[in-house]
Amino acid sequence: xxxxxxxxxxxxxxxxxxxxxxxxxxxxxxxxxxxxxxxxxxxxxxxxxxxxxxxxxxxxxxxxxxxxxxxxxxxxxxxxxxxxxxxxxxxxxxxxxxxxxxxxxxxxxxxxxxxxxxxxxxxxxxxxxxxxxxxxxxxxxxxxxxxxxxxxxxxxxxxxxxxxxxxxxxxxxxxxxxxxxxxxxxxxxxxxxxxxxxxxxxxxxxxxxxxxxxxxxxxxxxxxxxxxxxxxxxxxxxxxxxxxxxxxxxxxxxxxxxxxxxxxxxxxxxxxxxxxxxxxxxxxxxxxxxxxxxxxxxxxxxxxxxxxxxxxxxxxxxxxxxxxxxxxxxxxxxxxxxxxxxxxxxxxxxxxxxxxxxxxxxxxxxxxxxxxxxxxxxxxxxxxxxxxxxxxxxxxxxxxxxxxxxxxxxxxxxxxxxxxxxxxxxxxxxxxxxxxxxxxxxxxxxxxxxxxxxxxxxxxxxxxxxxxxxxxxxxxxxxxxxxxxxxxxxxxxxxxxxxxxxxxxxxxxxxxxxxxxxxxxxxxxxxxxx
Amino acid sequence: xxxxxxxxxxxxxxxxxxxxxxxxxxxxxxxxxxxxxxxxxxxxxxxxxxxxxxxxxxxxxxxxxxxxxxxxxxxxxxxxxxxxxxxxxxxxxxxxxxxxxxxxxxxxxxxxxxxxxxxxxxxxxxxxxxxxxxxxxxxxxxxxxxxxxxxxxxxxx
Numbered sequence: 001x002x003x004x005x006x007x008x009x010x011x012x013x014x015x016x017x018x019x020x021x022x023x024x025x026x027x028x029x030x031x032x033x034x035x036x037x038x039x040x041x042x043x044x045x046x047x048x049x050x051x052x053x054x055x056x057x058x059x060x061x062x063x064x065x066x067x068x069x070x071x072x073x074x075x076x077x078x079x080x081x082x083x084x085x086x087x088x089x090x091x092x093x094x095x096x097x098x099x100x101x102x103x104x105x106x107x108x109x110x111x112x113x114x115x116x117x118x119x120x121x122x123x124x125x126x127x128x129x130x131x132x133x134x135x136x137x138x139x140x141x142x143x144x145x146x147x148x149x150x151x152x153x154x155x156x157x158x159x160x161x162x163x164x165x166x167x168x169x170x171x172x173x174x175x176x177x178x179x180x181x182x183x184x185x186x187x188x189x190x191x192x193x194x195x196x197x198x199x200x201x202x203x204x205x206x207x208x209x210x211x212x213x214x215x216x217x218x219x220x221x222x223x224x225x226x227x228x229x230x231x232x233x234x235x236x237x238x239x240x241x242x243x244x245x246x247x248x249x250x251x252x253x254x255x256x257x258x259x260x261x262x263x264x265x266x267x268x269x270x271x272x273x274x275x276x277x278x279x280x281x282x283x284x285x286x287x288x289x290x291x292x293x294x295x296x297x298x299x300x301x302x303x304x305x306x307x308x309x310x311x312x313x314x315x316x317x318x319x320x321x322x323x324x325x326x327x328x329x330x331x332x333x334x335x336x337x338x339x340x341x342x343x344x345x346x347x348x349x350x351x352x353x354x355x356x357x358x359x360x361x362x363x364x365x366x367x368x369x370x371x372x373x374x375x376x377x378x379x380x381x382x383x384x385x386x387x388x389x390x391x392x393x394x395x396x397x398x399x400x401x402x403x404x405x406x407x408x409x410x411x412x413x414x415x416x417x418x419x420x421x422x423x424x425x426x427x428x429x430x431x432x433x434x435x436x437x438x439x440x441x442x443x444x445x446x447x448x449x450x451x452x453x454x455x456x457x458x459x460x461x462x463x464x465x466x467x468x469x470x471x472x473x474x475x476x477x478x479x480x481x482x483x484x485x486x487x488x489x490x491x492x493x494x495x496x497x498x499x500x501x502x503x504x505x506x507x508x509x510x511x512x513x514x515x516x517x518x519x520x521x522x523x524x525x526x527x528x529x530x
Numbered sequence: 531x532x533x534x535x536x537x538x539x540x541x542x543x544x545x546x547x548x549x550x551x552x553x554x555x556x557x558x559x560x561x562x563x564x565x566x567x568x569x570x571x572x573x574x575x576x577x578x579x580x581x582x583x584x585x586x587x588x589x590x591x592x593x594x595x596x597x598x599x600x601x602x603x604x605x606x607x608x609x610x611x612x613x614x615x616x617x618x619x620x621x622x623x624x625x626x627x628x629x630x631x632x633x634x635x636x637x638x639x640x641x642x643x644x645x646x647x648x649x650x651x652x653x654x655x656x657x658x659x660x661x662x663x664x665x666x667x668x669x670x671x672x673x674x675x676x677x678x679x680x681x682x683x684x685x686x687x
Binding site for chain 2: 081438439466467
């Protein structure tokens with residue numbers, strides 16, 4: 001069977017069209033070389049085979065193909081790497097939030113660059129030693145009192161700084177992280193709607209898909225997400241994509257936060273009694289917000305929540321996460337134990353007589369008390385010099401009971417002061433009660449307790465820094481691989497440019513040749529011998 | 531010598547082991563990130579030697595526990611609420627051990643992630659080499675005819 005006269009014109013025309021489109025795509029790629037999140041595009045082309053199932057075709061026909069056709073413009077993207085990125089990114093978000101808080105706490109406990117509690121304790125010991133040689137001289141007791149007051153102020157200052165760190169992180173969670181995620185979800189919802197409209201109109205919303213991927217990547221740093229897309233066919237050849245985003249817990253159970261109907265909004269709620277934070281999501285259907293705190297196994301939110309809610313050994317469940325509460329607890333424990341020991345050692349000295357009556361030989365009393373009034377436990381935040389000592393109702397009890405009852409003026413009655421000094425070298429048991437169980441936090445001197453807290457903090461910082469570095473390494477590896485697939489390479493685009501240009505020129509040349517061939521048939525055939 | 535002395539000593543050995551092992555794993559992570567195959571091979575040999583060592587330590591731990599007359603569960607309960615000084619000291623060591631184990635697990639997870647990603651890229655490369663899409667034959671509706679041929683099944687017995 002004869003082929004149609006204009007058969008190859010179609011081939012040439014298709015080649016011209018597709019190469020022109022390919023040059024357009026190369027142009028788009030080159031111009032978006034530095035656009036964040038842009039994914040390299042390519043024209044998907046296929047060669048068109050000849051149709052052999054026509055009415056007049058036969059098995060002896062040797063037809064050639066019908067040129068090239070465009071299947072569409074697609075993006076070079078690897079879903080595996082997208083999923084993997086979104087799996088690892090929340091760990092960076094979590095560690096980053098944790099490290100920020102720990103580094104802030106580290107500044108509070110920094111005893112190397114400034115004089116802190118430990119050096120003030122050493123000063124108090126020094127002043128007590130001086131007083132031990134000058135018992136009964138009020139000016140030396142005044143110096144001890146000043147030193148002790150400075151120590152209490154340092155405790156207050158450290159505690160205030162920790163409270164400041166907590167407030168700062170609460171602000172960051174409530175006013176920065178949560179609104180940011182809500183903005184991202186709102187943006188995602190808008191982009192999804194635009195993608196759907198574009199697809200329903202038969203368009204190819206590649207740039208919108210890039211925008212959506214960028215939002216999803218950013219969102220994944222805050223919460224661990226699971227993204228599902230479904231293709232919904234509308235009519236033959238026309239379909240649109242529906243997306244569902246869920247947050248997933250450790251066990252893999254999801255809670256949908258965005259679907260075609262809309263999106264949920266996150267909020268951080270502080271329990272007024274416990275001071276602990278929970279993360280809630282509003283429900284679009286009007287039911288009360290759902291607490292999803294336990295459905296957030298990792299991510300920036302988790303980092304904040306852990307640091308604000310967890311207190312390590314101080315928690316009832318004895319968690320492994322030492323948040324701000326742990327360091328606050330250790331400081332409070334130190335202040336409380338210190339005050340308790342010193343107050344116990346400064347009680348009045350009585351002489352018990354035979355008739356069971358007693359005479360106060362030396363008037364004593366608590367050296368430290370709580371700013372919040374009697375009966376409230378002494379903490380780092382409320383410790384102060386007791387009113388009785390400050391008002392000179394009583395002073396430091398210098399003599400021991402034995403010394404006081406000997407009534408020998410030749411004996412230097414400073415035994416109790418020496419005992420106080422010795423208390424600074426004595427190993428104390430620092431115990432807390434977590435959920436009805438006594439938990440020993442540390443056994444050592446006051447200063448050792450402080451340095452132990454500093455050591456724990458330093459180890460936590462180091463460990464978080466190493467983990468963060470490692471996970472950044474993982475995410476960088478994924479990003480590099482994504483770039484090798486999705487980023488625009490000028491070299492490749494340059495080669496494509498030459499290739500499509502040559503192909504275009506060749507197709508134009510084919511058209512000219514075919515035109516000349518037709519011209520031969522029309523003008524020159526059958527004129528031999530004329 | 532209390533019943534915890536040997537357990538404590540064994541746990542301290544395991545802590546030391548995990549400290550050293552975690553350092554090796556950190557070197558391994560660095561070597562992977564730098565694509566340093568030579569260093570990676572050396573580290574993997576060290577890693578194999580360490581894997582042998584952990585079996586010995588685990589056996590010592592079980593023996594020490596058995597000698598103390600405590601089961602694993604009993605031991606965990608005691609460690610949750612230690613009473614006397616000996617138990618308090620042992621609990622502190624036990625906590626350290628748990629922290630080191632967590633650190634080791636995290637390092638292992640990072641290595642696993644790095645390996646998974648690299649294996650994926652190798653797989654992609656191999657697929658590209660094996661199935662060059664440019665060699666496909668398509669009909670005018672864009673259906674790959676070579677794949678259609680693969681789907682053909684003979685009806686002959």
